[in-house]
Amino acid sequence: MNAPVSMGMMPELSDQELRRFGRHLIMPEFGIEGQRALKAGSVLLIGLGGLGSPASLYLAAAGIGRIGLVDADVVEETNLQRQIAHGYKVLGTLKNASAEARMLDLNPDVVIERHDVRLSIDNALDLISQYDVVIDGTDNFPTRYLVNDTCVKLGKPNVFGGVLRFDGQLSVFDARHGPCYRCMFPEAPPVEFAPNCAEAGVLGVMPGVIGALQATEAIKLISGIGSPMIGRMLIYDGLDLSFTTVQLAKDESCPTCSKAPEDIVLKETVMVCAAPVGRTISGEKLQERLAARDDMIIVDVRNPSEWLSGRIAGSRAFSKPDLEQVLQDTGETDLPKDRDLVLVCQSGMRSSAVIKSLAAAGYLPSRLYNLDNGMNAWSGAVETE
């Protein structure tokens, strides 16, 4: 069992609370101490959209004592396909106001602190410092990096969730005990590799799954039960209903969490466009070429643990850090320049970055292929060991 995040005075529970939380109290691993820890605890929920909708309702229902809401948007009709904290009756009103009303109806004792603003470098430190745990429910990279950097600087756990199309991701970034978001993704990807739900679409129930899991992690952190997802990333594939957990390592040269807190400077993340390099190949097309015994070489640039947990049969492991290190040290790799290379990662993002590095090292862009959507979209043969 972990120590609860909130180490303040444990409040007593009222008779109404003892009734309402009865299903919690009868579990010996949770019990009255777990419930009192939740009441003493606080969560800052950033974004009251698809992820924030289920997270806000479950946090209030579970008995978290104080919940901050950060959102400046109003409810629009196109939100209602997934943002179930809201509804037609509140179209045009602030999402924070809508969520607050639903949360107080579930639990009149929860203290809701509305921050009807966008998170920015001017308010992030002040807002995040007031809470025990942060839930990032945003869908844009600038806010995601700002939440990450602020949480690292302040030593707060950041419950990260992301959804796109039919996929979801979840992790707990707590730089005191594990990696941070920048250990995985040091800088924002180019705009064209960073679509949001408005551009790429999302199945409405996907944020419901991930948002509920974010609430679970926040409840675990505050009550001290179970093992939080620190140093691990859950990858949820809704189409074949698979949950995969990959280990995440701390990057000792991470631009954020390798620094002392006082040296971390919050900065605006600017999304830039980059001209795509190389070609894209679909999973179906790659299967066709493999079936035709094409002599292309498949290079998997994921981390060794990801490669071991499942890879395209016959693919070669050459992780992005290793490959970039070799290029940096020697200016070349042992990958042939006269064969078609198919670069593969989990989502297609890291492999596209590797393609740029290879092109810069003299590989013909016309021989470099990026597997579209990476292993997330691969439906062909997979080998493991």
Ligand SMILES: [Zn+2]
């Ligand atoms: Zn880091």
